[in-house]
Amino acid sequence: MSEIRLMKGNEAIAEAAIRAGCDAYFGYPITPQSEVMEYLMAERPEKRTGMIVLQAESEVAAINMVFGAAAAGKRVMTSSSSPGISLKLEGISYIAGADLPCVILNVARGGPGLGTIQPAQSDYFQAVKGGGHGDYHMLVLAPASVQEMADHMPLAFDLAFKYRTPVMILSDGVIGQTMEKVKLFDQMPRSTEVPQWAVCGNAGRKNRIITSLDLDPVKKEQQNLALQAKYQQMRENEVRYEKYLCDDADYLMVAYGASARIAKKSIEYAREKGIKVGLLRPITLFPFPSAVIAELAKKMKGILSVEMSAGQMVEDVLLATRQTPQVPVKHFGRYGGVVHSPEEIFEAFLKHFNLG
């Protein structure tokens, strides 16, 4: 039986990790996501499922523990917030380069630098364009509710193993700290299967090598081509999004995570005034729902991209709509830790499209 609870996003994702059969969590505390490890520690998952939870000495240590456990074929994860994710990027690039699965949660906060502890969405570029060095991507999921924080956890592990890739769950301080009703899925067993590529003792068989290094550029290029083919597969098969009131819409908002929720409220205001606005909410940020946005753009008078940043996702919206240059694409967002209100989004919408 599924179980209903009132939980913070951070708590829901921690509970979901245990239930999804996660083998190990390695992390280092940082606001606004410290509840993830606090919850895991309090739950004693080593007693519930045998899952290991360990506070590392730093973010860099945590991601390299993830690297090691992933190489052994385990379902393993870490979590942090913006400055901590920056520290993990070297490890993430190595994990992507070594074709290993893992899940990384970013409960984003304002930046740059040490920034602020309040919510932001200014890590979009870092999440979807690679972030670390080299031609790699993570598959990026963007939960917009406490329910999705829980539901994205098993999905993230499945996708990570399907593509042998790091999957990022890109959340923010609003979704992490807000409590909502959540229906928890039942406990899944931890996997006992050892993947064909895992390094876990080679008695009786040929050794397997996991590395991101190859000094032969021709071979390295081949490996890069294989990575790119994998990303193409993701673009073809893994695009996820939610369409909200798009059928009769004359205008479109594009927003993910907390901004999508706030934008929905501003759409209520618009519709009360008889202005037909819809919302396209990307659930995967990489791969980005470009095709559906391109299709929707054909019947729109204007598109407003809403994100708690100076304008990052709007670049992908612009790329998606290059076949419809007559449709203006604008950006709105407060950032640096300020969360925009539904009223501010609505006012920006009216101003950008000369409707006020």
Next chain:
Amino acid sequence: MTEEIIIAGFGGQGVLSMGKILAYSGIMQDMEVSWMPSYGPEMRGGTANVTVILSDKEISSPVLTRFDTAIILNQQSLDKFEQSVKPGGILLYDNNGISVKPSRTDIKIHVVEATAEAARMGSPKVFNMMVLGAYLKLRPIVTVDNVIAGLKKSLPARHHHLLDENKAALIRGMEIVA
């Protein structure tokens, strides 16, 4: 029905827990709920606030700047949130420590002397339940039974002997709101 509420006061007054109990009560009544706190340095000795939404339909934004009801427990919060109440909405405040009273005429203003009454009853800690009772008298969106069920769910079992005291405070709050 959607009720959008801000609860604001000093850190330590039980602002966040009052919101949590209200949210839990909503779940007991099969409603959609959202509870979004202010977090960070604001919470240490300064002001604390939480946005609580109860609705019979899916909740869009957990982030709001205009509210159906503001429940106010100190002067700073009154100064900050009086203007955020929607016209026709409710402002409920505890007059302990309030020197500049609310002045709007387009909203319904109610007072509950919960701090004083809870002290008289010898249980100052349940003052927030008294305020919650006052609110539920004005806006009976959840039943007393569901509040107690919600409280039971949010309290660890070792505190369940306090349920009766909390229920008494809740009912006293309903009686003294003006």
